[in-house]
Amino acid sequence: MDTKTMILKTAxxxxxxxxxNAVTSRHIAAKMGISAGNLHYHFRKTDEIIRKLxxxxxxxxxxxxxxxxxxxxxxxxxxxxxxVQSFELIYxxxxxxxxxxxxxxxxxxxxxxxxALTQRRTTQFLAVFEQLKAKGIFRNDLPENAWETLVxxxxxxxxxxxxxNELTIRLKGGNAVKHYSRVFSGIFYPYLAxxx
Amino acid sequence: MDTKTMILKTAxxxxxxxxxNAVTSRHIAAKMGISAGNLHYHFRKTDEIIRKLxxxxxxxxxxxxxxxxxxxxxxxxxxxxxxVQSFELIYxxxxxxxxxxxxxxxxxxxxxxxxALTQRRTTQFLAVFEQLKAKGIFRNDLPENAWETLVxxxxxxxxxxxxxNELTIRLKGGNAVKHYSRVFSGIFYPYLAxxx
DNA sequence: ATTTTTTTAGGACAATTGTTCTAAATTTGA
DNA sequence: TCAAATTTAGAACAATTGTCCTAAAAAAAT
Numbered sequence: 018m019d020t021k022t023m024i025l026k027t028a029x030x031x032x033x034x035x036x037x038n039a040v041t042s043r044h045i046a047a048k049m050g051i052s053a054g055n056l057h058y059h060f061r062k063t064d065e066i067i068r069k070l071x072x073x074x075x076x077x078x079x080x081x082x083x084x085x086x087x088x089x090x091x092x093x094x095x096x097x098x099x100x101v102q103s104f105e106l107i108y109x110x111x112x113x114x115x116x117x118x119x120x121x122x123x124x125x126x127x128x129x130x131x132x133a134l135t136q137r138r139t140t141q142f143l144a145v146f147e148q149l150k151a152k153g154i155f156r157n158d159l160p161e162n163a164w165e166t167l168v169x170x171x172x173x174x175x176x177x178x179x180x181x182n183e184l185t186i187r188l189k190g191g192n193a194v195k196h197y198s199r200v201f202s203g204i205f206y207p208y209l210a211x212x213x
Numbered sequence: 214m215d216t217k218t219m220i221l222k223t224a225x226x227x228x229x230x231x232x233x234n235a236v237t238s239r240h241i242a243a244k245m246g247i248s249a250g251n252l253h254y255h256f257r258k259t260d261e262i263i264r265k266l267x268x269x270x271x272x273x274x275x276x277x278x279x280x281x282x283x284x285x286x287x288x289x290x291x292x293x294x295x296x297v298q299s300f301e302l303i304y305x306x307x308x309x310x311x312x313x314x315x316x317x318x319x320x321x322x323x324x325x326x327x328x329a330l331t332q333r334r335t336t337q338f339l340a341v342f343e344q345l346k347a348k349g350i351f352r353n354d355l356p357e358n359a360w361e362t363l364v365x366x367x368x369x370x371x372x373x374x375x376x377x378n379e380l381t382i383r384l385k386g387g388n389a390v391k392h393y394s395r396v397f398s399g400i401f402y403p404y405l406a407x408x409x
Numbered sequence: 410a411t412t413t414t415t416t417t418a419g420g421a422c423a424a425t426t427g428t429t430c431t432a433a434a435t436t437t438g439a
Numbered sequence: 440t441c442a443a444a445t446t447t448a449g450a451a452c453a454a455t456t457g458t459c460c461t462a463a464a465a466a467a468a469t
Contacts, residue, residue: 203362
């Protein structure tokens, strides 16, 4: 693996385990056994490392979204599977979500890109809900704006379940993903047309 | 106002507007026109300022909760009013919620206290839901664990709507409170026994 | 084989931060 | 009033951080 890739890998590990504020370029270099000078040859600004990691996350997100878009017959199972994939991705890049506000203050372009991503995801979710309504899986007696409100709830829960976990029960790894995926699925329960 | 109170007031303003990481004890002192030495006479560690501000928040929260507990006849209106009060309080101490994970890493005792507060709030919410179910306002056809899941969603949205706002639409002040109070109310919509 | 390019180590610097110390000023209490 | 306390300003220190610079080493190209 070349040095640049190795820096990103090591940075991700350190950011995830120590938090974005506790990790400096010197720490990353030390953990890799290279000099800080060398690290800054590959990334002149430390922020470029964070920026690049965010881009990796966004790219992997787009992959999941493209997969869902290619589905012809949307079902609750497929939807749920997409959710779990997303939650696993969020966990992989958890430092970003655990420090999202700080990062967006430090690197404003990340906020800008994230906002655009969010807007794309919004229309996609609304389309999926329409499909599920048409198939009689979701209720048909709710007003239009209930679905828009639902999308906002979804984003808040999806982006900050990790923070909630950190502040409360502190489940580790797969357990956290499993638990909060279930909470996430629970959001949709009262929207089902037929209570199972 | 004595110096100690003034420090807390100024710190809250600065933390809210610049973020907890960008503000140092020197900044607070400078804004007040006192020396850093003086500030540290009143608060030996800067973290004590944050800790004290958290305690103020928790105390005001308890006040709202006590008010709700004293209600004999729970209704959706009263519940909603309590929510708006909470959202206004959260906005008042917004730096805490915008940097909750960082703060809890810096000052672990805050995390511990917050967790305890959360657990108290959980039982309280479940009791309110029981009352609303008994009165025929909330649905009766949902399984037990649906309500526990709902409480988790509620906490995530209540604690991180500000972060979501910061990352996306960036509403200011009262507008943010108004908008997200409405999103919050929307959570309960599909739980109502009768769609209005 | 030798020149050119890329990569690396290590030192250096300026800025910042939290905190402490000392001495002066101010307030309080007897 | 005047001694004791509290409060304040300002200097000082050690640690850390991001970034840059220089020169050597390694790799690639010719």
